[in-house]
Amino acid sequence: xxxxxxxxxxxxxxxxxxxxxxxxxxxxxxxxxxxxxxxxxxxxxxxxxxxxxxxxxxxxxxxxxxxxxxxxxxxxxxxxxxxxxxxxxxxxxxxxxxxxxxxxxxxxxxxxxxxxxxxxxxxxxxxxxxxxxxxxxxxxxxxxxxxxxxxxxxxxxxxxxxxxxxxxxxxxxxxxxxxxxxxxxxxxxxxxxxxxxxxxxxxx
Amino acid sequence: xxxxxxxxxxxxxxxxxxxxxxxxxxxxxxxxxxxxxxxxxxxxxxxxxxxxxxxxxxxxxxxxxxxxxxxxxxxxxxxxxxxxxxxxxxxxxxxxxxxxxxxxxxxxxxxxxxxxxxxxxxxxxxxxxxxxxxxxxxxxxxxxxxxxxxxxxxxxxxxxxxxxxxxxxxxxxxxxxxxxxxxxxxxxxxxxxxxxxxxxxxxx
DNA sequence: AGAGAAATTTGAACGTCGTTCAAGAATTCA
DNA sequence: TGAATTCTTGAACGACGTTCAAATTTCTCT
Numbered sequence: 001x002x003x004x005x006x007x008x009x010x011x012x013x014x015x016x017x018x019x020x021x022x023x024x025x026x027x028x029x030x031x032x033x034x035x036x037x038x039x040x041x042x043x044x045x046x047x048x049x050x051x052x053x054x055x056x057x058x059x060x061x062x063x064x065x066x067x068x069x070x071x072x073x074x075x076x077x078x079x080x081x082x083x084x085x086x087x088x089x090x091x092x093x094x095x096x097x098x099x100x101x102x103x104x105x106x107x108x109x110x111x112x113x114x115x116x117x118x119x120x121x122x123x124x125x126x127x128x129x130x131x132x133x134x135x136x137x138x139x140x141x142x143x144x145x146x147x148x149x150x151x152x153x154x155x156x157x158x159x160x161x162x163x164x165x166x167x168x169x170x171x172x173x174x175x176x177x178x179x180x181x182x183x184x185x186x187x188x189x190x191x192x193x194x195x196x197x198x199x200x201x202x203x204x
Numbered sequence: 205x206x207x208x209x210x211x212x213x214x215x216x217x218x219x220x221x222x223x224x225x226x227x228x229x230x231x232x233x234x235x236x237x238x239x240x241x242x243x244x245x246x247x248x249x250x251x252x253x254x255x256x257x258x259x260x261x262x263x264x265x266x267x268x269x270x271x272x273x274x275x276x277x278x279x280x281x282x283x284x285x286x287x288x289x290x291x292x293x294x295x296x297x298x299x300x301x302x303x304x305x306x307x308x309x310x311x312x313x314x315x316x317x318x319x320x321x322x323x324x325x326x327x328x329x330x331x332x333x334x335x336x337x338x339x340x341x342x343x344x345x346x347x348x349x350x351x352x353x354x355x356x357x358x359x360x361x362x363x364x365x366x367x368x369x370x371x372x373x374x375x376x377x378x379x380x381x382x383x384x385x386x387x388x389x390x391x392x393x394x395x396x397x398x399x400x401x402x403x404x405x406x407x408x
Numbered sequence: 409a410g411a412g413a414a415a416t417t418t419g420a421a422c423g424t425c426g427t428t429c430a431a432g433a434a435t436t437c438a
Numbered sequence: 439t440g441a442a443t444t445c446t447t448g449a450a451c452g453a454c455g456t457t458c459a460a461a462t463t464t465c466t467c468t
Contacts, residue, residue, distance in 0.1 A: 019318070023455060033418045038456070114223070114316070115380075116455085123380050131381060156384075160372050160392045167371015168364050176319075176327050177335060180360075188364045196396075199403030227426060237447045242427070320426085 002040050004030045010051050010106070017107040018048070048113050049124055050062065055106045056130045059099050066095045087139035093165045093193045100169050111170065129166055137161045146200055161196065168192060206244050208234040214255050214310070222252070222313040252317050254329055259310045262336045263303050267341065292345035296396045297369045304373050315374065334376045340365045349404055357391055365400065372396060 008029045012021050023044060029032045041047045044091075070091065100107045115121065139158035143149065149157070171177050172185045180188070205273040216225050227248060231238045245251045274295065290298075304311045343362035347353065353361070359383065375381050376389045384392070 022442085024453090027419095034455095035418055036416095039417070044455070047346065095444080112316070112318070112361060113380075127380075128382065156388065157395070157412095159220065159375075160396050163372040163375040164368035164396060165371070166375060167369070168367040170374075171363075171367040171370060176317075176331065184360065191293075191361070192364050192368060192400075196399055196401035197403065198406045199399035202402045202406065226424085228424090231448095237449055238449095239425095239428080248426070299439075 001030075001031070001125050002034070004032075005037060005040060005047060006054070007048050008047075009047050010054060010090055011046075013051055013107050013109050014103070017105045018112055021048070043116075045113075045115055046122075046124075048109070051106075051112050051129055052113060053124075053127055055103065055110055056127075056134065058103070058106070059096075060133070062099045062102075063092075063095050066091075066098075087194070087197055089138070089161075089197055090140065090193045092141060093189050094186060096165060097169055097189050101182060104173070105124065124157075134163055138162045143181070143202075145197065146203075148203070161193075164196075165189060165193065205234075205236070205240070208255050209241060209244060209251060210258070213251050214258060217252075217255055217313050218307070218310050221227075221309045222316055225252070228269075229292075234377065247320075249317075249319050249325075250328075252273060252313070254333055255310075255326060256314050256317060257328075257331055257334055258316055259307065260331075262343075263300075264337070265294075265349070266303045266306075270295075270302075290379065291398070291401055292348065293342070293365075293401055294394050294397045298341065298390060300369060301303050301373055301393050304377070308377070310382050320346075339366055341342065342366045352407070365397075368400075369393060369397065 005026065007024055009021055012025065012029075021044065023037055024034060027037060029068075037047070041050075057159065114121075135158050138161055139154055142158050143154050146154070146204070168189055170184065172180045172188070209230065213225060216229065227241055228238060231241060241248075241251075242362065243279075243298055245254075259384055320328075339359070339362050340367055346362050346365065347358050350358070372393055373389065376384045376392065
């Protein structure tokens with residue numbers, strides 16, 4: 001039941017977007033009563049959190065797959081530093097773009113979802129944890145580039161860098177700002193991260 | 205009437221946020237009939253566009269004021285290149301942060317507003333123009349830093365840079381990601397733009 | 409097996425929302 | 439002034455998330 005609801009909600013979000021998620025449609029789709037949804041979830045927000053959690057997990061999966069591919073492409077040099085021409089950070093950012101493009105509506109739901117209920121309920125702890133792991137992914141290559149940064153500094157700058165790339169993708173695909181062609185978007189993200197990297201290499 | 209509606213909507217958005225904007229409250233506030241709103245605007249989206257347009261204008265005003273202050277602080281050296289320690293780009297980014305902080309809900313409305321109506325109506329042309337001007341503001345100091353970039357390249361990279369800073373501010377203030385303290389946010393934006401600048405100075 | 413208690417499921421109903429439109433009020437023109 | 443035209447109004451519509459009394463199912467004990 002719970003699983004069926006999450007699956008149906010995921011399908012709807014993936015094919016029609018978060019705003020298309022309606023309690024009645026959901027009930028019809030899984031063949032249950034309208035009220036049944038509220039036996040499983042306190043409200044639709046909780047269900048959306050669940051779907052968004054899967055999306056975060058799907059991204060980690062996507063990233064792992066990309067890394068595996070990359071490793072076998074470069075002939076699995078486990079520790080040789082930057083071997084190919086593309087830096088780790090650039091590759092990571094491009095994987096992010098790739099995922100956003102391949103899962104546009106699911107990805108968008110991650111950020112356009114605002115909690116409805118008055119005097120907001122908490123963000124689920126497991127969700128925050130999942131998010132935190134994403135920043136960690138940026139942290140690792142960042143620390144490789146700048147081992148002199150202390151932990152706190154690297155953590156927060158990783159978040160900053162992630163947010164920057166996210167902003168570029170987010171506004172780059174925004175219809176209200178006239179969406180960029182995909183090729184241009186990828187190019188800009190790559191160019192941008194390269195610039196940041198060059199800047200980081202100049203030490204402070 | 206039109207003006208009163210816009211003013212009331214602006215007040216509501218500024219003090220309670222875009223989601224609190226309700227047709228009935230609006231009618232009560234300006235003392236008109238519910239339907240009267242729809243004699244002036246085709247729907248609430250159009251009204252929101254109007255308010256968001258004012259917010260963009262308010263930002264330009266805010267920026268102009270900040271630049272005036274800066275110019276009199278440094279003793280109006282009209283053309284001397286970078287005189288103080290703060291670069292133009294960093295100052296611009298920090299003004300952006302300052303504005304977002306001082307006008308949080310109005311600023312947030314700029315980006316959380318999605319058009320409701322099915323098979324979306326056009327974004328008003330004047331609104332797109334106003335947005336384009338914002339990117340131009342980034343373009344100028346960027347071209348000062350990198351006169352070798354051709355126009356097209358500078359235009360698009362200005363948008364990218366703007367989007368990056370926007371992402372940092374946007375996610376930095378997001379409750380779902382655990383909002384950053386204001387001081388940290390400002391510091392990160394400054395640090396980030398400095399890094400980008402340093403990267404840009406290394407030429408490609 | 410059966411009767412009664414407990415838990416679960418149900419969908420009609422509630423309150424709120426943006427938007428519409430027939431009817432009423434105001435204005436214009438002859 | 440009387441008819442034609444325009445503007446204004448708020449009750450009504452359909453869609454929404456959510457609730458809850460009633461119906462149904464499941465469990466428990468004799």
